[in-house]
Amino acid sequence: MTLSQGRAIFIWGTVISTVIFLGLTYDSISKMPKRTHAEELSDAVADGKWTWQRYNCNDCHTILGIGGYYAPDLTKVMSQRDPEWTKQFLKDPHKVWPAKRRMPNLHLTDNEIGNLVAFLTWVNGIDTNGWPPKPMAVAAAGSTPLPGEAVFRAQGCSACHKLNGVGGDIGPDLTHVGSTRTPDWIKQQLENPRSHFPNSPMPSFSKLSPKDMKDLVDFLSSLK
């Protein structure tokens, strides 16, 4: 090989790759508004994005899989959590979710919190080519989970309660709760925890819609 052949490889290698890359960039940028449902990108969402940046959330949490690996990925968090729960959590994280690894209280204003939830809700709708993947074990089992399980997750119950070994220690293990409590007792506990345990730190879930409440009670009662 000669120097001028080397130079030709350099020039052509660079040019070809750049042309492909710029061409696809043009195409991507024109398709991304649709894939990210940009028509729903309101001012509140953009303000929420700025709040997200200002508090440097991204150096603890990944989003779209990018960032710090210290805290959960938030790309699809709003499929898992209820907006009201998220707002309360952001107001005082450790009180709502006493996890061992703590999130600091950022002293966010209600306005900032509202914008953040709008932002995360919008991010939740981005078409990510199926990422994060559905856990293989769950996908393989093919079982359709009871609708109440989604309510259980969205309300963050596992912050305090264990189910099959996963969850917090603040409240009792619920793995077999259906074998010791009746559905009516469970419903009563959800609506007014202090009626059973006067000093209970558990919040009331009476705000749940009748359907969510019924699904949740059915789910818990099925845990035998």
Added chain:
Amino acid sequence: MKYETQKIAYQYFVAATLLFGLQVIFGLLTGAKYVWDYDPLMNIIPFNTSRAIHINLLVVWLLIGFMGGTYYLVPEEAETDIYSPRLAAVQLYLFVAIGVAAIIGYLAGWSWGMPFLEQPTVLKFGIVIVALIFLFNIFMTMMKTKKWTVIQGVLLGGLVMLALLFLFGIFFVRNLSTQYYWWWWVIHLWVEGAWELVAGSIIAFILLKMTGVDRELVEKWLYVEVGLVLFTGIAGTGHHYYWIGTPGYWLWVGGIFSALEPVPILFMVFDTLRDVREKKIEIENKIPLYWAVGSAVMHFLGAGVWGFAHTLPQINKWTHGTQVTASHGHFAFFGAYVMINLTMIYFAVPRITGVVRKGHGRSLVALRFMVFSIFFMVLALAIAGIVQSYLQRILGMDYLTTQDYLKLWYAVMWVSGWGVVTGVFIYIFDFFSMGRPPKITA
């Protein structure tokens, strides 16, 4: 050293060396937060602040090192003094001042909040000014003689590309996906593009000077290597466009091009070894050569092998956003850019200070300490990442629960981190024992 003004590089190397020490201390602090659940510093230096400082210091000291290397290299290649040593000094002080302002700002909660680019916008404009002064000074130096060597051309090309790409990381974009689309033009196209050009030309220069092989041979291969780096690396940016709201064809384009990225890195290993084998002059101070060979190998393992391991979408789908990425990030940055900077420093500093040292054991102790410790560290992170991917993505375990299972590997990471810090401090001590430059006359 042939030209008086090459000395300016020394100040850059001092700054780079000290910031390197600070960077790894912040690494330990960041890592400690994984090892112990309760963080007593949570409200003073929380994880995000600590991480931001750790990775910013990394990028800043590597850039300062590259600038120092450039100021050392260009006079010898262009056969003339630096256009303005005073401007070079001003540029360094300005850069360090901006860096200090950024760190104090992070501690006070002032952040722009995109990873690696956390610097608030005003400071980013300051960085642009630093880059402009630097490029101006280098360009004017080259124009004095208009002796264009390939090494200089590739170096200048890399530096201009580096500066231009930074512009894509300055502006706020409302759409997160689009923001990340441009963010990768800085992050990926730096380390897998522009920086490879800078590092490649610096290594080519050192090998040329140390081994006395034909310039034509070195420059021909430099062209081929950086040509293939850009061919695979530019379209290879697509390996970051799999899951961020971008069209599906990136799974093909990113996968295919980035899978080829290890090829030029492997060429660099062969190239380095061949130059050393075919050396035409007796090498008195072998230290830079140890670092150069070490770097070639570690660059290939960290970027080439560790990068390839998770670059195909079929695998990346499971490992994306886990500790697997952290493992690769540490290995690649260390193997490629830390070691190349230290190679340059060990090459240039004795030539600047004129101090001839008997024996050079300490440098090799530092090298071994760093290489072995980093190796254990990235192994621990890789295991943590694979276990995490399994628990989270296969079994569907909740993120925070997975962390309990990774404690052991975080502990191994952290203990190895102390080994890295030890190696770095041995290096710092060794750096200052290489003497100081004689006073600049005139």
